[in-house]
Amino acid sequence: MKEQVIFVRNYILRFLYKAILQKIFFLQDPEIIHDRMLNVGRFLGKFSLTRWLVSLLFSYQDKTLSQEILGIKFANPIGLGAGFDKDAVLTDTLPGVGFGFIEVGSITGEACAGNLKPRLWRLKKSKALVVNYGLKNEGSEAIAKSLKGKTFKIPLGTNIAKTNSPNTVKVENGIADYAKAFKEFVQIGDYFTVNISCPNAYGGQPFTDATRLDKLLQRLDEISTKKPIFLKLSPDLSQSEIDRILAISNKHQVAGFICSNLTKNRNNRKIKDSVDGTEGGMSGKVVEDLANNLISYIYRKTKGKFVIIGLGGVFCAEDAYKKIKLGASLVELITGMIFEGPQVISEINQGLVKLLKKDGFGNISQAIGKDN
Ligand SMILES: Cc1cc2nc3c(=O)[nH]c(=O)nc-3n(C[C@H](O)[C@H](O)[C@H](O)COP(=O)(O)O)c2cc1C
Numbered sequence: 001m002k003e004q005v006i007f008v009r010n011y012i013l014r015f016l017y018k019a020i021l022q023k024i025f026f027l028q029d030p031e032i033i034h035d036r037m038l039n040v041g042r043f044l045g046k047f048s049l050t051r052w053l054v055s056l057l058f059s060y061q062d063k064t065l066s067q068e069i070l071g072i073k074f075a076n077p078i079g080l081g082a083g084f085d086k087d088a089v090l091t092d093t094l095p096g097v098g099f100g101f102i103e104v105g106s107i108t109g110e111a112c113a114g115n116l117k118p119r120l121w122r123l124k125k126s127k128a129l130v131v132n133y134g135l136k137n138e139g140s141e142a143i144a145k146s147l148k149g150k151t152f153k154i155p156l157g158t159n160i161a162k163t164n165s166p167n168t169v170k171v172e173n174g175i176a177d178y179a180k181a182f183k184e185f186v187q188i189g190d191y192f193t194v195n196i197s198c199p200n201a202y203g204g205q206p207f208t209d210a211t212r213l214d215k216l217l218q219r220l221d222e223i224s225t226k227k228p229i230f231l232k233l234s235p236d237l238s239q240s241e242i243d244r245i246l247a248i249s250n251k252h253q254v255a256g257f258i259c260s261n262l263t264k265n266r267n268n269r270k271i272k273d274s275v276d277g278t279e280g281g282m283s284g285k286v287v288e289d290l291a292n293n294l295i296s297y298i299y300r301k302t303k304g305k306f307v308i309i310g311l312g313g314v315f316c317a318e319d320a321y322k323k324i325k326l327g328a329s330l331v332e333l334i335t336g337m338i339f340e341g342p343q344v345i346s347e348i349n350q351g352l353v354k355l356l357k358k359d360g361f362g363n364i365s366q367a368i369g370k371d372n
Contacts, residue, residue, distance in 0.1 A: 006060055006350060010343045013057065017341030030120040030129070038089060045092030054096035060346040062353045065100070067365050069307055069329055070228040070255055072155045072190045076100035076349045077364055078320065081311050081332035082159035082193065082232070086137045088147055095153035098345035103332060104143075105159030106195045107185070109177035111139030112164050115200060119280065125272040127315065128287070129335055131262055132280025134200045135164040140181035147188050156189035159232065161198050162207075169203035171212055175219050186225045194220070197234035197261035199281035205234060210244035217252035228255035230309060235260035235290035242294070246302060256307030258332070259294040263287045284335035288313025292326055299327025299372050315340055317351020324352075324364065325371035 025033045044050040065076040079101040080094060088104035095102075114136025121130040137143065140160070160181040162174045178194065185192065194216070196207040207213045220229065231254055233245065249257075262281025270286045291312030299308060310328030314320050315336040323331050337344055352364065361367050 003350070006346065009057070010347050010350070013343035014341055014347070017343065022339070022341065026122065026124065029118070030122050031117065034084075034120065038085070041090045041093045044096075045090060051092065051096050054093060058098045058342060058346055059096060060098050060349045062349065064353050064356055064362065065349055065364050067329070067363070070191070072101075072228075074100045074155060074330065077324065077330045077352070078345050078348055079103060079157070079309070079330060079332040080337075081334040082106055082157075082195065083131070083133070084334050084337075086133075088143050088158075091147070091150065091152055091156060097342050098349060099154060100349075101155040101157065101190075101330070103157035103159050103193060104189075105137065105193070106135050106161035106198065107137050107140050107143050107158060107181050108135055108161050108163040109140055109168075109180035110163040110165065111142065112137060114164065115280075119200075121275075121278045123271065123273040123275070123282070123284070123286070126270060126282075126284065126286055127313075127335070127339055128271075128282050128284030129338070130275060130278040130280050130282055132200045132278075135161050135198055139163075140184040144184040144188060152189070155191070157191045157193055157230070158185040158189045159193040159195050160185065161195040162201070164198075164201035166202055169206075171206060171215065174203070174206060175216050178216060179219050179223065182220055182223055182225075186223065186227070189227065191228045191230060191255075192225070193230045193232050193258055195232045195261070197232050199234065199262050199264045200279075208234065208237060208241055208245065210248050213245060214248050214251070217248065217254065221252055228307075229253055230256045230258050230307070232258040233260050233294060235263045235287055235294055235312065236265050237294075239297070242297065243301075246298065249306070254306070256309065256329075257298055258309045258311055259298065259328070260287065260291040260312055263290055283312070284339070285313045285315070288319070292323060295323055295328050296326045296372055299369050304369055314348070315344070317348045317355060320348050321352060321355045321367070322371075324367050325369070327369040327372050329365070329368050
């Protein structure tokens, strides 16, 4: 009975989102809509009544989906990817939306206004976004201050990156910048993501180079933390680059990988819109197969030694299940929520329970890597 009520609730919410809200949103500039959603979300998180209403509309729970990974308890495997809540203003609201965890940021050593506007575009036919924010955020000190002493209802990941500025292009300065943000968040949240794959910043992606990555991880090893560390990878890496990153990660306290960030490659046959006049990396269905290949490769190559968080083009339960069966223990999304509506989190979780039952799994952890 509970399952049917939630199914009908989600069906109505989906209809309202697709027939009305998405149509209105998609007529306007995507960054303006993103900012408005942050304001609405922030307001909804302020009061216990609005938080309760949000969870009445969006939440879903089933013990088949709960797991403990690296000592962290996840009620379900669906998290919000980094980039939606850059300044960590929605940590009170997002648990009610049904997420099992959230990743805030990217947060950089210093505050950064990001790249010039426009810097966000929709590719409607491709079900993707082009993103060129350039690591806009309020900086590690201000964001850490706003979160200090807070308790979080669900696990919180803090995604850190190097400030987008000519001042951090020198490798030593870049490392110092990462270390600054890292130190600020040692006591805040449940896991770290070190974003070495932002496609839209000064100096490119210097830490995909093995020698520089080694130096960066050495510096982070010196900062004592109990939190697991994930590296966020680009989907555009060559096999030899991935192999070198895996070898270096084995030497340091890396617990896993986030596969993946945005793709910069414009010769992608999933692009069905014109991308003329846009700049930056692409998300959604354009990056999905690349992210899946990366998950699959790392899971096979490391025989499940590292925890993988799958990310890129998840729009429904089948998309999330695919990543899990390729080797991801957890899954994140952003673009799917923008195209399908916020009820998609609950739809995916409810759909996953059905898919697991159909395959005879009693818990989500039993499905990880089963297709690999
Ligand atoms: C609007 C937007 C902003 C993003 N900003 C960041 C960021 O600051 N840091 C980061 O690691 N990834 C960022 N990303 C990349 C996403 O976390 C994710 O890797 C990518 O969008 C693929 O997932 P999706 O298809 O579910 O959106 C951003 C993505 C979007 C759509």
